[in-house]
Amino acid sequence: MAKVAAFHSIKQNVYHDDNRCTEGNNIEKENLRQGTGGKPKCSRCAKLN
Numbered sequence: 001m002a003k004v005a006a007f008h009s010i011k012q013n014v015y016h017d018d019n020r021c022t023e024g025n026n027i028e029k030e031n032l033r034q035g036t037g038g039k040p041k042c043s044r045c046a047k048l049n
């Protein structure tokens, strides 16, 4: 339950970096990618960090 390496979904316009983020946890494996993807940080992750 903490900050993790940045990851994102190819279907979302934001990246996540906290494993408590429900939006990040809901990403399906086929859409999951490592890194930020050049996207802004998810607002939920920003609050959790």
Ligand SMILES: [Zn+2]
Binding pocket: 015, 016, 017, 018, 021, 022, 023, 024, 042, 043, 044, 045
């Ligand atoms: Zn998030």
